Amino acid sequence: MSPLTILRTALSSLGASKLRSGLTLLGIVIGVAAVISLMAIGRGAQQAITANIEALGTNLLFVRPGATSQGGVFGGQGSASTLTLGDAYALMDTVYAPSVAAVAPELRAVGQVVAGSKNTRTQVVGVTPEYQFVRNVPVASGQFVTWGQVENISAVAVLGSRVAETLFGFRDPVGQTVRINGRQFAVVGVLKSQGGGVQGLFDDQVLAPITTVSYRLASQRTTQGGVTVQTVNVQVRSGDIMDSAVQEIATVLRQRHRITGDDDFTVTSQQATVETLQQVTNVFVVFLGAIASISLLVGGIGIMNIMLVSVTERTREIGIRKAMGAKRRDILLQFVSEATLLSLGGGGAGVLLGLGLSRLMDGRSLGSQTLHTVFSGDIAVLALVVSAAIGLFFGIYPAFRAARLHPIEALRHE
């Protein structure tokens, strides 16, 4: 039989019981639509997370001190106070660290911030002026921390947008004063609101000169009484020299710390963070896909069920066809192509439905988050191939049963 004849025969058989074919199709439609739309949500979330991290700034490396160990008791990563402001400045050396574009050290402390009758507990981040550009934190009103304020250990603060709103309502906080852990700070600026995501954390924080945080708010100090640093944010000149930047930073710090054995610091890249997160979100996407695939599997079983019924019902037809000279292969092909046509048709409709659903969901708010969906062609193609394969897989057994029928018994079947 020619492929065209097979196709026409299959279409006419399926058309003979439209309601049943339609319902069977629906099983696959729902399965494929579920896979497509859930994958779209998964990919959307993945993209949102990646975009979120990349919004921190590009080409970033994070230098943190190593773990403390005192008499066999090990602290967490970054708990040691071996990294100093001096170390951070040393990384700006264009001779020893030519790959480094900018350095922004930070030191965090927790503070109770009070303004008039309002107060809030928040993180106070000690920063230098570079921090604004390296970590991408724009100012909405007033100004950022200046070098003069860092050198003079000035008691000034830049408020995150939500902190400003909590303490001052709709009044402009710039020029006002707040008390942080009992000390008076002049408010010099307010940060722009960054909304959700990792960058949104700045909305709830207060920035101050790193020296001020070190001497007035934090308890950690170097043995010489210098300023310690928790993280040095390093911006590298371009993405493809990250490795050499890591090497340069390590060389400079080892020299300054006179290290011969194990390093007392770690350098992680933003890329590594993105990759780790991507691995996590990949699991999430695959998980969603797997759940959706269950419905696809159920749809496949539906096809098998209906094909078995069809073979029983059409036993006489099979007998007639065999008497007219149909070989096993002809009968097999006929039923397999019917099953495949069902599943492929369902797959096609499912892709369209899934596409529609993911379009519909895109941009909808879900609680405080906005849902993002990314429809990808590869998933659509995969869904089509998988649905065709399901038809083939679940159609082959009923078709085999049909092909195996003996012509005389089939003809006698009522």
Added chain:
Amino acid sequence: MIELENVTKVYRMGKVEVPALQGVSLTVQKGEMLAIMGPSGSGKSTMMNVIGCLDVPTSGRYVLEGEEVGRLTDDRLAEIRNRKIGFVFQTYNLLHRLTAAENVELPLLYSSGRNRRQRALEALERVGLGPRANHHPAELSGGEQQRVGIARALVKSPSILLADEPTGNLDSRSSIEIVAILQGLNREEGLTVVIVTHEPDIAEHTRRVVSMRDGQVVSDEPVRKPRQAVSLGEARERRS
């Protein structure tokens, strides 16, 4: 062209063996028209299935047009059915969702060949159903449905036309029409026609009657004066 030599056929019903044919020998020449008669259970249907290559004998030889077909595989048998045998069934066995022409095309689907539609229409023309080509079986009378069945058997120009109780479900007028068509095909085109029937009335229209009982041929005699069936159409033509 049909040579059965000491053919036996044993069916297994669970653990019991049921002999349906017990050593049948029969030779049919090209262009013959014969009836196989016998009561139910006499083995005539089994004989029909063996001759039609729907089933293979348990022992003995069956040679069809010089080809030993007793030991062939299912697919080879299907090929021979397609090429050499035309079946006409008591219950017509038409596919109801197909039109008359599509039903006639059915045997052509399972062999390579062009102009399927054309050949199907020609076959329908030969049984006088040209104008009804696009009707579904449900829209046709019993006699017309059986004529579609005959057209389907003819469409591949088979060596033998095997008719299993072809008039069993028809009234006497339609029966005569069908017999007239079969006689016409035999007389004018030299088609070998084998009819299985239990109606003596039908058998009298053939030229040879083979009687069976208990899986054996009990008599094999020529019909001295075969009756000629005249279809209504022909009768009308003669009168005018």
